[in-house]
Amino acid sequence: MTLEEFRASLTIAEPPPELGLALQALWWDAQGNWERAHACAQVNEANPSVAWVHAHLHRKEGDLANAGY
Secondary structure: OOHHHHHHHOOOOOOOOOOOHHHHHHHHHHOOOHHHHHHHHHHOOOOHHHHHHHHHHHHHHOOHHHHHO
């Protein structure tokens, strides 16, 4: 999926099924739904991409201590 396709997907009600967890989390975050984004980011923290998104969400939240681990 290209960046343009990702941006276009933000007009639909649910993230496209082919998105991995990291992109699903970013999709929900772009929708303004931090809780759903965070839930996606917690599913597989062993995946480096998911871990980075999880840290981003905590930085955005202002929880720098949680973002650091």
